[in-house]
Amino acid sequence: MQTSAQPSLSTPTVALPVMMVAEVQDSLLVVVHDLERLDGLLAHAMENLMQRFTSASTELDAPSLATLKELEGVRLGLRSAVTELQFQDMASQLIGHTSRILQGCAYRLASESMGAEDGEAVPFVEEVPERPNPVTQDEMQAGSIELF
Amino acid sequence: MAVILTVDDSPSMRKMVSFTLIAAGYQVVEAVDGVDAFEKAQGQAFDLVLTDQNMPRLDGLGLTRKLREHPDFKSTPILMLTTESSDLMKQAGRAAGATGWLVKPFDPVRLIEVIKKVIK
Numbered sequence: 001m002q003t004s005a006q007p008s009l010s011t012p013t014v015a016l017p018v019m020m021v022a023e024v025q026d027s028l029l030v031v032v033h034d035l036e037r038l039d040g041l042l043a044h045a046m047e048n049l050m051q052r053f054t055s056a057s058t059e060l061d062a063p064s065l066a067t068l069k070e071l072e073g074v075r076l077g078l079r080s081a082v083t084e085l086q087f088q089d090m091a092s093q094l095i096g097h098t099s100r101i102l103q104g105c106a107y108r109l110a111s112e113s114m115g116a117e118d119g120e121a122v123p124f125v126e127e128v129p130e131r132p133n134p135v136t137q138d139e140m141q142a143g144s145i146e147l148f
Numbered sequence: 149m150a151v152i153l154t155v156d157d158s159p160s161m162r163k164m165v166s167f168t169l170i171a172a173g174y175q176v177v178e179a180v181d182g183v184d185a186f187e188k189a190q191g192q193a194f195d196l197v198l199t200d201q202n203m204p205r206l207d208g209l210g211l212t213r214k215l216r217e218h219p220d221f222k223s224t225p226i227l228m229l230t231t232e233s234s235d236l237m238k239q240a241g242r243a244a245g246a247t248g249w250l251v252k253p254f255d256p257v258r259l260i261e262v263i264k265k266v267i268k
Binding site: 050057082083085086088090136137142143144145146147148 | 167168232233242258
């Protein structure tokens with residue numbers, strides 16, 4: 001059974017079948033692809049949502065409706081929704097960072113376990129991001145404000 | 149009417165910020181990243197710059213440093229509006245010359261309050 005290349009004896013190692021490494025890499029890249037699709041779906045949904053939001057706001061500001069106090073609750077609701085409507089930006093950043101980690105893992109797994117054959121160009125290895133995910137929020141509550 | 153430059157690579161965020169600022173009576177100019185923002189700053193004075201941090205080409209901290217070196221923007225309020233919330237990043241913002249640090253998502257009422265506080 002062909003296993004992955006042996007690193008130096010000073011480093012603890014685990015021998016893995018090459019086929020298994022290849023399958024894990026494929027799975028990681030499939031997940032990355034699905035995350036990109038998810039990002040696209042969110043962006044498309046957000047685009048439609050923004051059109052409807054802007055349209056509703058504009059109609060509420062029409063001269064014939066502007067003085068109706070009964071609609072004040074609706075206006076307030078729309079203004080408050082601005083906080084939640086920022087979800088797509090945060091989701092996109094979260095997805096992007098997670099994708100880069102998975103992609104980095106996939107390429108690193110391949111390059112360290114399989115290396116390159118004679119004459120084969122060394123593939124570009126996406127570095128796993130060192131910085132933690134910039135999105136730490138768990139809820140869509142307004143964030144802090146600090147003036148220096 | 150005060151003019152605000154809002155900088156974010158996310159189209160939805162730019163729309164949300166612009167919607168909030170215009171409803172409060174401000175005039176808004178949008179930029180898609182730090183490079184675009186700095187180019188727009190060459191041709192126009194702004195009363196405030198509201199910028200995201202993580203953007204391609206030139207991020208928010210880089211834009212802040214460049215604007216602070218520009219004679220027309222030495223004292224212009226620059227507010228960071230970003231998902232980044234770590235003390236390390238806030239310290240970097242302060243060192244770069246930012247006026248304040250707002251963590252996303254923003255509340256439109258509180259955003260306008262802080263803008264009124266910093267725009268003289």
